[in-house]
Amino acid sequence: MIGACGIAWTDGRPVVTFCPSPVDAPDGTAAAALEDERTRTDILEAELERLQFALARAPDCPEPEPPPEEPLVEEPPEDPPPQVAEAVVPDIPAPPGRRPPAPPMPEPPPEPQPAPEPVAEPPGPQPDIPEEAWEEQDISLLDGCWNLISDYSMFRRGLFGQAVEVDVRSWTACFDSSGRGSQDFTLDDPARAPVACSSAIRARFLPNGNLRIDDTSETRCIGGTRVGQRENIVCERQGDGTALCTYRRPGGPRAGDRVTIRLQR
Secondary structure, eight states: OTTSEEEEETTEEEESSSSSOOOOOOSSSSHHHHHHHHHHHHHHHHHHHHHHHHHHHOOOOOOHHHHHHHOOOOSSSSSOOOOOOHHHHOOOOOOOOOOOOOOOOOOOOOOOOOOOOOOOOOOOOOOOOOHHHTTOOOGGGGGGEEEEEEOOOEEOOTTOOEEEEEEEEEEEEETTSSSSSEEEEEEEEETOOOEEEEEEEEEOTTTOOEEEEEOOOEEEETTOOOOOOOOOOOOOOOSSSSSEEEEEEOSTTTTOEEEEEEEEO
């Protein structure tokens, strides 16, 4: 365009001159295009005048305030530890016609975590003697071995025929599911070495709901010592899941004395 036509300035505006007018085109298209360009030029010039007028009326932007001067501090005689001063940022108002920056969006609250599932407590220790089986008089509850805890003692004949009391310790009884079994205990004789003894036994329920344990054979001990049969050891179930048994001596120096025996696993 510059190479073909000349450009002149009128009232501070560029004006194209010396260009041949396209009005002489035979089909009239050039004339229509020229008219469109003139209309567009008028619109742009009107918009330019509006913007220039608005710029002239706009207030000047305020200058930022200078930061406050720090007071002079006399140097102490000794070098103090270095201190870092906080930077002071002046408040600069936003230019007119502009919106202040939007504050940052708050972070969304954390999603609630599901409540932990309750942990089932482990079952407590089971009683040695189940109450339901005892109430139903199920003799198979005795299946296995039991400890008999007592202060029970026996008497043996001494060298000159006198009765010598001997304590019983480590007393156990083992049953099958029908209530038949055997017992083993040790005689703690102070004059001799501990003597191991054993015999057959049988347990059964009585009509009143108590448990009865009887010797079914004579007790034999190592060394030839023999103990007579014991009968009618009666047991009652206790609230702690064990059984408390009682036995009365049939004869001897302490005939009729009551012996207490605890039956537990």
